[in-house]
Amino acid sequence: MPVHESDVCVIGGGITAVMLIERLAQLRPNLKITVVEAGRSIFDRQNRPTYHRRAIEYGEHPWHDDYIEDQQARGMISMTMAVGGQALHWGGACNRFSEEDLRLNSIYGLADDWPIDWAELEKYYVQAEHRLNVAGDPSPYPEDRRSGPYAQPAMPLSYNLQVLKQWAEQSGLRFSPLPMARNITGPTDGRGACGLYDTCGDVCPTGARYSPDYTYQQLIAANKVTLHDRTLVRRLNHGGNGDAIVSAIGYHQDRPSETTQYRARHFVLASGQCWSSHLLLLSTSSRYPSGIANRSGLVGRYMNGHKFISAQAIIDEQTFPGLNMTHSLISREYFRCASGKPFVRHDTRVWESTAGKEPRLRSAAGRLLLGDELLNDWRARATRDSAVRLRAYYDSHPHRDSRLTLDESSRNRYGDPMPKIEHRLDEAATAREAATLAHCTSVFERMAQASNGRLTGAPTVSTYWDHPAGGCRMGTDPSRSVVDSYGRTHDHENLWVIGAPTLPTGGCTNGTLTFVALSLRSAVAVADGFRG
Amino acid sequence: MKRRQALKTLATAAAALPLSRVRLRADELPADQVFVLRDIAATVLPSVMGSKGQNEAVDNFLRWIRDYKEGVALSHGYGEPRLVKSGPTPAPGYTRQLVALQQAAQSRGGRFGALPIEARRELLDAALKAAEVRNLPGRPDGKHVVSDLMSHYFRSSAANDLCYNARIGRNTYRAIRVTTVRPRPL
Numbered sequence: 119m120p121v122h123e124s125d126v127c128v129i130g131g132g133i134t135a136v137m138l139i140e141r142l143a144q145l146r147p148n149l150k151i152t153v154v155e156a157g158r159s160i161f162d163r164q165n166r167p168t169y170h171r172r173a174i175e176y177g178e179h180p181w182h183d184d185y186i187e188d189q190q191a192r193g194m195i196s197m198t199m200a201v202g203g204q205a206l207h208w209g210g211a212c213n214r215f216s217e218e219d220l221r222l223n224s225i226y227g228l229a230d231d232w233p234i235d236w237a238e239l240e241k242y243y244v245q246a247e248h249r250l251n252v253a254g255d256p257s258p259y260p261e262d263r264r265s266g267p268y269a270q271p272a273m274p275l276s277y278n279l280q281v282l283k284q285w286a287e288q289s290g291l292r293f294s295p296l297p298m299a300r301n302i303t304g305p306t307d308g309r310g311a312c313g314l315y316d317t318c319g320d321v322c323p324t325g326a327r328y329s330p331d332y333t334y335q336q337l338i339a340a341n342k343v344t345l346h347d348r349t350l351v352r353r354l355n356h357g358g359n360g361d362a363i364v365s366a367i368g369y370h371q372d373r374p375s376e377t378t379q380y381r382a383r384h385f386v387l388a389s390g391q392c393w394s395s396h397l398l399l400l401s402t403s404s405r406y407p408s409g410i411a412n413r414s415g416l417v418g419r420y421m422n423g424h425k426f427i428s429a430q431a432i433i434d435e436q437t438f439p440g441l442n443m444t445h446s447l448i449s450r451e452y453f454r455c456a457s458g459k460p461f462v463r464h465d466t467r468v469w470e471s472t473a474g475k476e477p478r479l480r481s482a483a484g485r486l487l488l489g490d491e492l493l494n495d496w497r498a499r500a501t502r503d504s505a506v507r508l509r510a511y512y513d514s515h516p517h518r519d520s521r522l523t524l525d526e527s528s529r530n531r532y533g534d535p536m537p538k539i540e541h542r543l544d545e546a547a548t549a550r551e552a553a554t555l556a557h558c559t560s561v562f563e564r565m566a567q568a569s570n571g572r573l574t575g576a577p578t579v580s581t582y583w584d585h586p587a588g589g590c591r592m593g594t595d596p597s598r599s600v601v602d603s604y605g606r607t608h609d610h611e612n613l614w615v616i617g618a619p620t621l622p623t624g625g626c627t628n629g630t631l632t633f634v635a636l637s638l639r640s641a642v643a644v645a646d647g648f649r650g
Numbered sequence: 651m652k653r654r655q656a657l658k659t660l661a662t663a664a665a666a667l668p669l670s671r672v673r674l675r676a677d678e679l680p681a682d683q684v685f686v687l688r689d690i691a692a693t694v695l696p697s698v699m700g701s702k703g704q705n706e707a708v709d710n711f712l713r714w715i716r717d718y719k720e721g722v723a724l725s726h727g728y729g730e731p732r733l734v735k736s737g738p739t740p741a742p743g744y745t746r747q748l749v750a751l752q753q754a755a756q757s758r759g760g761r762f763g764a765l766p767i768e769a770r771r772e773l774l775d776a777a778l779k780a781a782e783v784r785n786l787p788g789r790p791d792g793k794h795v796v797s798d799l800m801s802h803y804f805r806s807s808a809a810n811d812l813c814y815n816a817r818i819g820r821n822t823y824r825a826i827r828v829t830t831v832r833p834r835p836l
Contacts (some may be wrong), residue, residue: 148652176714177736178725178736179726185723187733196731198726273828276830277830314828315821319728438814439814439820440818440820441818475806479784486775486778489695489696493698500814501814501815553803554661582729585730
């Protein structure tokens with residue numbers, strides 16, 4: 119079996135991995151770092167304008183073969199498995215959690231506190247925002263104070279969002295442009311400036327929206343990291359009688375019978391909330407019958423993220439859908455819940471929308487519309503008022519049994535059981551579901567009242583949890599958590615889990631910036647292991 | 651009148667050509683069916699486009715048909731993803747549908763475009779219902795050539811601009827500052 123040795127072996131090649139590697143390479147320039155990723159590299163930026171066009175015209179997935187058909191999880195929200203991970207096609211939303219997320223138990227008596235101070239995490243938020251070149255404006259809420267400015271001023275609001283901001287703020291909520299990881303002021307880091315193709319969530323033809331593949335290519339070119347792609351790590355091995363992890367066993371997609379043994383002083387598991395827990399659970403031995411790093415029995419538990427409530431409104435204002443549909447407004451009004459009031463926390467988001475304003479083939483009476491009739495019908499519906507998309511990500515605390523388990527009925531080519539994720543709210547969160555929906559509905563209705571607005575239907579609750587996290591939650595007590603606040607596993611001094619899996623709770627807004635900030639903090643701790 | 655007669659003659663002549671003798675790629679429409687499609691476009695696309703604009707829309711649709719790729723993974727979606735691949739080229743089905751429409755028009759007395767508007771509507775309505783087309787698809791889906799032509803145009807950035815009479819330029823390259831002011835009229 120070929121043996122590949124390095125100082126640090128990173129398993130998983132997504133955004134948290136590349137951020138950790140980039141930082142680690144700065145802190146310890148002489149380290150030999152290897153990243154092993156199950157999916158392939160898609161380093162073909164020159165083709166992205168074509169992929170953009172074909173995604174629009176044909177609905178084609180712009181990231182060709184970014185999935186492994188027999189390596190899929192039930193309950194996973196994306197099939198992508200490639201160098202860059204799901205951040206190849208994220209929207210670039212970079213909003214922060216708030217201090218309350220870290221103190222849910224202390225402040226509200228709910229869920230668990232995080233083992234990290236807000237001031238400490240906030241420092242890493244600033245670093246993360248600069249590495250991702252985030253464009254944002256300071257929040258209008260004083261509680262959201264920052265220790266440093268954004269990398270760029272906020273993405274300018276489109277005409278539509280200016281109209282919608284004026285409308286939405288009549289409710290008393292204050293809105294800001296959503297902070298975005300997009301090159302607004304000009305090309306940066308080998309990536310182009312934003313040309314507002316407005317397809318960030320599919321593919322960015324200019325590279326303006328941060329994408330980890332660019333950073334990987336830069337790190338590889340600078341010999342800062344060795345990339346082994348298309349190689350699935352199926353197992354971590356510990357030493358004979360010791361707790362240290364000594365190797366990871368990788369299988370190349372094209373040579374499934376050939377294995378590579380990765381040996382390193384430190385192993386960093388950066389495979390996201392699903393595959394990190396999965397690998398630990400697969401890595402059983404007589405010493406660790408429940409899997410590596412799982413003495414607490416909590417690997418794969420407290421799977422979190424957040425549910426969301428969506429609605430559409432119609433208002434008496436004219437907008438022009440298509441100006442910048444991937445950008446939105448955010449209000450952090452309900453990031454805090456006043457004491458003495460029923461607990462509810464959520465962000466409030468506003469987008470331009472075409473809901474109910476699309477061209478249609480038949481009139482309401484069922485008559486086939488031809489040519490001018492269709493255009494006139496469309497124009498009459500589209501221009502008399504405007505549709506607005508509303509959404510609230512709400513704090514959804516996980517039950518201990520919100521779990522990732524091994525699904526014996528679904529196996530990959532090697533016979534490994536695939537993961538099955540089943541989210542479940544804890545008792546308190548379950549009990550307040552109806553009240554949360556009622557609260558968000560009342561907020562949306564209050565917003566809609568301005569400009570003679572109305573909701574077009576009852577708000578709906580999501581069928582899945584967005585920005586999934588958890589499975590290896592952090593904490594100070596080894597019996598109640600899997601890793602410490604830096605991501606070091608309690609059970610193995612040289613094994614780290616970074617990013618999304620370590621979150622005890624999933625917050626009430628997009629998670630990527632938090633995953634990255636935590637990973638940058640982990641990088642410092644991993645580097646400390648190589649001091650002197 | 652002369653032009654109409656010439657078109658009719660052309661269409662009839664083209665229809666008489668045996669398909670087997672015409673060398674076509676599987677992803678192309680026969681020339682006579684392209685003619686029929688252009689004839690239909692004049693009915694189903696906005697008149698403000700003029701015949702030039704309508705012909706361009708047909709050309710764009712023909713390019714779409716030609717560049718269609720089979721068996722390609724479509725967007726997996728997010729939240730509850732699933733793997734779906736593009737189906738076979740819709741071109742042969744389109745050809746059959748155009749032939750059927752042409753024959754139906756002839757049975758009513760002539761070229762599709764020469765029929766009274768309500769007769770054209772009836773023919774299209776029946777054809778779309780038979781193909782189980784209930785609404786304008788988000789993008790061409792191969793169910794029927796007419797709804798796909800309409801979808802290809804009406805879902806485009808150009809049609810969006812036309813609807814709002816504004817230079818929005820959805821999904822095209824734009825300087826950010828352009829989007830921060832009310833879009834100029836066309």
